[in-house]
Amino acid sequence: MNNPITIKILAKALSLSPGTISKALKDSYEISKETKEKVQALAKALNYVPNPYASSLRKKISNTIAVVLPEVADSLFSQAINGIESIAQDNGYHVLIYLTHESLAREETILEQFQSGRVDGILMSVSAETSHSEHIEKIIASGIPVVFFDRICENVETACVTTDDLESGYKAACHLLEQGCKKIAFLSISNKLAIINMRLEGFNKALKETGIKTGAVKICSNNEAECAKTIKKLLMSKNRPDGIIASAEKLAAAVYTVSSEINLGIPADIKVIAFSNLQIASLLNPPLSTITQPAFEIGRTAATLLFKSLEKSKFNLKDERIVIPSLLIKRASTVN
Amino acid sequence: MNNPITIKILAKALSLSPGTISKALKDSYEISKETKEKVQALAKALNYVPNPYASSLRKKISNTIAVVLPEVADSLFSQAINGIESIAQDNGYHVLIYLTHESLAREETILEQFQSGRVDGILMSVSAETSHSEHIEKIIASGIPVVFFDRICENVETACVTTDDLESGYKAACHLLEQGCKKIAFLSISNKLAIINMRLEGFNKALKETGIKTGAVKICSNNEAECAKTIKKLLMSKNRPDGIIASAEKLAAAVYTVSSEINLGIPADIKVIAFSNLQIASLLNPPLSTITQPAFEIGRTAATLLFKSLEKSKFNLKDERIVIPSLLIKRASTVN
Numbered sequence: 001m002n003n004p005i006t007i008k009i010l011a012k013a014l015s016l017s018p019g020t021i022s023k024a025l026k027d028s029y030e031i032s033k034e035t036k037e038k039v040q041a042l043a044k045a046l047n048y049v050p051n052p053y054a055s056s057l058r059k060k061i062s063n064t065i066a067v068v069l070p071e072v073a074d075s076l077f078s079q080a081i082n083g084i085e086s087i088a089q090d091n092g093y094h095v096l097i098y099l100t101h102e103s104l105a106r107e108e109t110i111l112e113q114f115q116s117g118r119v120d121g122i123l124m125s126v127s128a129e130t131s132h133s134e135h136i137e138k139i140i141a142s143g144i145p146v147v148f149f150d151r152i153c154e155n156v157e158t159a160c161v162t163t164d165d166l167e168s169g170y171k172a173a174c175h176l177l178e179q180g181c182k183k184i185a186f187l188s189i190s191n192k193l194a195i196i197n198m199r200l201e202g203f204n205k206a207l208k209e210t211g212i213k214t215g216a217v218k219i220c221s222n223n224e225a226e227c228a229k230t231i232k233k234l235l236m237s238k239n240r241p242d243g244i245i246a247s248a249e250k251l252a253a254a255v256y257t258v259s260s261e262i263n264l265g266i267p268a269d270i271k272v273i274a275f276s277n278l279q280i281a282s283l284l285n286p287p288l289s290t291i292t293q294p295a296f297e298i299g300r301t302a303a304t305l306l307f308k309s310l311e312k313s314k315f316n317l318k319d320e321r322i323v324i325p326s327l328l329i330k331r332a333s334t335v336n
Numbered sequence: 337m338n339n340p341i342t343i344k345i346l347a348k349a350l351s352l353s354p355g356t357i358s359k360a361l362k363d364s365y366e367i368s369k370e371t372k373e374k375v376q377a378l379a380k381a382l383n384y385v386p387n388p389y390a391s392s393l394r395k396k397i398s399n400t401i402a403v404v405l406p407e408v409a410d411s412l413f414s415q416a417i418n419g420i421e422s423i424a425q426d427n428g429y430h431v432l433i434y435l436t437h438e439s440l441a442r443e444e445t446i447l448e449q450f451q452s453g454r455v456d457g458i459l460m461s462v463s464a465e466t467s468h469s470e471h472i473e474k475i476i477a478s479g480i481p482v483v484f485f486d487r488i489c490e491n492v493e494t495a496c497v498t499t500d501d502l503e504s505g506y507k508a509a510c511h512l513l514e515q516g517c518k519k520i521a522f523l524s525i526s527n528k529l530a531i532i533n534m535r536l537e538g539f540n541k542a543l544k545e546t547g548i549k550t551g552a553v554k555i556c557s558n559n560e561a562e563c564a565k566t567i568k569k570l571l572m573s574k575n576r577p578d579g580i581i582a583s584a585e586k587l588a589a590a591v592y593t594v595s596s597e598i599n600l601g602i603p604a605d606i607k608v609i610a611f612s613n614l615q616i617a618s619l620l621n622p623p624l625s626t627i628t629q630p631a632f633e634i635g636r637t638a639a640t641l642l643f644k645s646l647e648k649s650k651f652n653l654k655d656e657r658i659v660i661p662s663l664l665i666k667r668a669s670t671v672n
Contacts, residue, residue: 005382013381045349046341046382047478049451072408072417072433081408085435094449097408097433099421113430256619283592285621 005048014038062120064094065306068110069125070102070151075249075277076295077125080149083299084123091307093120102189102222104129111135115142121306123299125151128190128222145309145317149302150293154194159309159320161302163293165195168326169202172245172273172291177210179271179334181243185216185234187251196247199275203245216241220251227251231258235270242270243334249276252288271334275326286332294324341384350378398456400430401642404446405461406438406487411585411613412631413461416485419635420459427643429456438525438558440465447471451478457642459635461487464526464558481645481653485638486629490530495645495656497638499629501531504662505538508581508609508627513546515607515670517579521552521570523587532583535611539581552577556587563587567594571606578606579670585612588624607670611662622668630660 007025011018016035024031024039025048031039042048067084069077081097088095096119100107107127112135114122122139124146133153140146140158152160169186176184186203188196200217207215218234220227231254234241246252252274256266264270266286273289274281281288301322309315343361347354352371360367360375361384367375378384403420405413417433424431432455436443443463448471450458458475460482469489476482476494488496505522512520522539524532536553543551554570556563567590570577582588588610592602600606602622609625610617617624637658645651 009382013378042349046345047451049448071414073411073414075409078407078409078414081435082437085437094446095435097435099417099431099433101418101421110430253616253619256616260619280589280592280616280620283589283596283621284616284619285623287621 005043005046010039010042010046010048014042062118063092064096064119065121065123065303066096066098066110066114066119067123068098068100068107070100070127072097072099075279076150076275076293079277079295080125080299080302083296083301084303086296087300087303087307093307100127102128104131108135111139114139114144119144121310122146123302123306124148126153126193127151128193131192145306147302147306147309147317147320149298150195150295152194157318159302159305159317159322161298161305161320161322161324162195163298163326164323165198166202166205168275168291168293168328169199169245170206171202171328172199172275173203173206173215175289175328175330175334176243176245176271176273177206179243179267179336181241181271182212183216183239183241184243184245185218185241187231187244187246187248187255188217188219189222189248189251191219199245199247220254224250224254228254228258231255232262235259235264236262240270244270244272246272246274246276249274249278252276256284256288266333267336273334281329282331284333289331289334290329292327292329294326297324341379341382346375346378346382346384350374398454399428400432400455401457401459401639402432402434402446402450402455403459404434404436404443406436406463408433408435409586411615412486412611412629415613415631416461416635416638419632419637420639422632423636423639423643429643436463438464440467444471447475450475450480455480457646458482459638459642460484462489462529463487464529467528481642483638483642483645483653483656485634486531486631488530493654495638495641495653495658497634497641497656497658497660498531499634499662500659501534502538502541504611504627504629504664505535505581506542507538507664508535508611509539509542509551511625511664511666511670512579512581512607512609513542515579515603515672517577517607518548519552519575519577520579520581521554521577523567523580523582523584523591524553524555525558525584525587527555535581535583556590560586560590564590564594567591568598571595571600572598576606580606580608582608582610582612585610585614588612592620592624602669603672609670617665618667620669625667625670626665628663628665630662633660 007018007021011021021039024036072078085095098110104127133156136156147159149161190196220230235258244255255272259266266272276290277295281290305320309317343354343357347357357375360372408414421431434446440463469492472492483495485497556566571594580591591608595602602608612626613631617626641656645653
């Protein structure tokens with residue numbers, strides 16, 4: 001950037017103090033009409049734009065929040081972003097989206113950047129690899145508030161907005177058991193994510209109540225080909241499951257594709273339910289039963305908490321743990 | 337590069353002609369001592385550098401590029417983002433994603449922000465409302481390079497990476513005609529977008545070749561309920577089409593939903609093909625025929641061009657118009 005026009009330059013050009021320039025630009029009553037006109041005319045002629053970094057250093061306000069999340073090719077995240085933006089717009093804030101692509105290293109690099117005061121606050125859904133939280137605690141310690149949504153980091157003391165993951169895992173398993181499933185497998189995307197472990201806990205609770213000791217749990221890779229391989233191996237095994245709980249929508253799509261490949265009928269041979277907000281779930285063949293999360297609402301609520309803490313320094317994010325219930329929608333993929 | 341000081345700016349600031357400024361800076365005998373002092377003082381205060389190739393002095397200040405696009409809940413955009421990020425990561429750059437939600441006003445506000453030097457370059461897919469380009473031309477004039485991908489702005493002279501929209505529209509229409517369709521409707525999301533108009537041109541070309549004068553064109557709102565209403569009205573009209581080309585995937589989903597509501601069979605009563613990169617298109621009921629765009633490749637190519645221009649000041653973005661072909665994939669939604 002060559003010669004950005006700053007308040008300092010305007011001050012130098014007009015032989016006035018930076019404070020006078022700043023006040024003149026804000027049309028302060030403290031400054032004479034003549035000076036204001038002179039300053040504003042030069043600022044206009046030079047196309048002066050207030051610098052977000054400079055103002056963030058001065059007032060710690062960039063009017064920008066960051067959303068850090070794994071990916072956008074997932075209906076939960078894309079709907080949560082819309083919820084966040086609806087609130088940010090009302091507050092006159094800009095939203096920057098940063099993708100970690102499920103990598104802890106990228107997540108750390110992104111948070112590192114924020115140390116320079118680029119944003120006023122952060123909304124975050126952690127990566128599938130996130131096993132420690134130093135990088136998050138460091139940014140909070142530097143004075144930038146963080147609110148978790150959906151994928152939280154349990155040992156960080158700050159606001160969390162999630163859905164009822166344990167109950168949802170329990171409900172999904174109960175539904176499959178009611179439909180006659182005897183061998184249910186749980187497809188996971190990570191053994192590090194708190195929300196997935198909660199869903200798994202609900203799943204195991206339902207199995208225990210029915211006298212089944214434990215269900216199969218498969219952790220599927222973020223790599224599409226590897227993920228398909230894991231699922232194919234499971235569905236071709238001697239001890240093939242008759243019910244699947246997919247903890248993310250991309251896993252359900254993979255189950256559909258593999259089932260079609262190896263001529264397994266859904267729901268006749270295998271019943272499938274997924275955690276998904278896919279609006280076209282009902283248009284799939286067969287229509288997919290889902291645990292539908294209140295994604296827009298989760299985003300909206302998380303953003304509301306963040307703005308409360310930005311507005312009121314006394315608002316304590318640590319006290320906020322909001323749980324918004326999910327909805328079980330039964331469709332043909334689980335009902336014969 | 338933000339606000340480079342030029343002779344023109346100095347002239348404007350001092351209400352003098354550019355010629356006078358130029359001569360004053362060269363200490364010409366033609367200019368009065370008083371004027372020369374005034375000009376030279378301002379030039380010094382503003383750190384004016386007399387360099388016609390000022391852009392070659394551009395410094396990589398933020399190591400950040402922006403992606404400005406309508407939404408992320410569309411498979412084309414989410415895959416293009418992945419393509420962009422793959423290149424940005426190789427170059428050690430960060431990617432910020434800004435969503436316009438199809439609003440020209442938001443697009444203008446976002447670009448306005450960049451004047452302050454927050455990013456080194458911009459990759460952009462314009463909103464459905466974008467009918468003029470002053471905001472884009474202004475940011476390019478300020479020295480920040482812009483590369484368009486997918487949704488270009490035709491009257492802005494800079495690099496564009498698109499797919500073969502005219503040919504794709506033509507191929508989609510020919511396919512429906514071959515399948516026996518007599519009344520084909522084209523569902524559009526905007527009458528302002530160059531790429532949609534290209535697809536429409538291809539559509540009309542195919543119809544004309546078959547002796548059909550013109551096809552129906554419906555512009556569908558970005559509002560989901562209004563969009564469904566438009567489609568329902570079309571599909572319940574006396575002159576109901578027997579073939580649909582959906583220029584965006586959300587329109588295809590709406591056609592599926594409405595058809596199911598009013599008991600129209602796909603493909604028996606109505607055949608549907610969509611511009612879409614939806615990975616689960618083949619899992620829909622019936623599987624959806626698509627014009628599949630090379631979305632990842634479009635993002636990757638656009639980012640590659642942007643980094644070339646950031647690295648080499650002589651690289652001329654204006655000369656770059658890259659077209660990557662789409663693929664017609666025939667599935668059961670168009671084949672009886």
